Amino acid sequence: METTTKETNFKSEEYFINMGPQHPATHGVLRLLLTIDGEIIRKVEPDLGYIHRSIEKMCERDSYQQIVHLTDRMDYLSSNINNEAVCLTVENALQLEIPERVKVIRTIIGELTRISSHCLWWGVMGMDVGALTTYFYGFRDRELINDIFEETCGARLTMNYNVPGGLMFDIHPNFVQRVKDFLVHFKTKLPEYDRLLTGNVIFHKRTKGVGILTKEDAISFGASGPVARASGYSCDVRKHHPYSALDKVSFNESLKTEGDTFARYQVRIQEMWESMSIIEQLIDNIPEGEHRVTTNAVIKLPKGEFYQKVETARGELGVYIISTGTKSPYRLKFRSPGFSNLSLLNHIAIGGKIGDLVATMATLDLVIPDIDR
């Protein structure tokens, strides 16, 4: 396309540039092919597969206990929730009665994971739009959650704490007190986040009215998680299809209607408050009992199809297992939230500037291994 402006007689034409796969704003090895006209984006085409490991094919030869370990490596910031998704699918298929203690601990750990993931997101979100301080604040508070995880199960990122039938170990004796200490600490720090970034005028100008996603488009593109909820689409799996102990707690689904980058930011900040409220409701009432029910050493699922959805920090993760009654699934599909959320990037970035694209990508909160699987 060629246009000539009368005043200058300069020609303007569209051209391609690469963003990534080593760009800091893509948060991983994602390559975006941008078609731009000056600085206006005309098209964004993601090029995927740089770290595709074909986890779905590997699952077809692995046992169900082994599959749980692979899920850590998808969305590594929600690893506990990913583990839980596979465990719930297997437990539902076997119709196992899971102890209340396990359900409550899983929910607490899941919400801690969500706060930890959102802390990291908040840090890099600020960094992407030029506020470097947030990065250190976010990582400082996330560190405390990682310490709790390390004491509980020995790992800080890829936890593997859930196993089909319950938990690998019982919680550490210090767990309850440390979680309570963290909540006290984080309640003073979250308002600090607001003072530092949420009210900042420059931040508002970078994010308000940028990357607008309507509710209809959110549903059509299969968006989920904070991305969809910022467009007013009520899609919280924890509300609509509660699992573990989430039916016993009361919390508000964070909803916004603006659908822009700032709304997605606000939804995640609000979610951290809600997650703290969920943990508070459960932490003093962890029931006594077993931390695991015994399962067969070789788990064989009955013949049939099983689907389980959970809410990770990024949205709806679905596990779809087709079983033929053997020790491995015949087919296992992970419906990952990042994959669907990425598909709408082209739609909301068109017409914006490259700087807007960076801000928009930051609030889509993509984790590339989750997309590439």
Added chain:
Amino acid sequence: MTNEALQALIGSWYPNPEATLPPEKKEAPTSDEALPTEEIVVNPSLLEFNEEGSQFLNIKVAPEKLHSLMERLKQDEQTKFDYLFCLSGVDWGAELGVVYHLESTIHRHIVVVKVHTADREDPTLDTVYDLWATAEFHEREVFDFFGIKFNNHPNLKRLFLTEEWEGFPLRKDYEDEINMVIK
């Protein structure tokens, strides 16, 4: 809507031409109670219902009716399946297929639509990209790993793998002696 009501409603869209229905039953049902639950005889060559071994209602549809069924499932006021939350390719051995998980954000019911094709050399199905935008990426993933082509897809090319990749890795008969670890 319950699975039974859904089955009766969707089945009434594809009546069996050989089965004679009472004339009043051919009218479009107005409410859930008025649905003719037993009398509907579905055309088995087009539609098959199955609830066995799954928590959802499963519909197996003939490939030529896929798009019209999907369109009606999305548009019909009583079903309104506006959220395609999972689209998976499956290699059933003799046949290849695609499984669509649909949910309605208004009625909150879920249905699973399956389509099979026996052609393993050049499997082709209709795209549902015009109904749900998320299908664009999901169908490209299915094309990439199962080699199923989608008619009218706007941008059907490999998504994760490179263009020169040979074969479709998630098929059961795929073999790669160098990169695959078997057992």
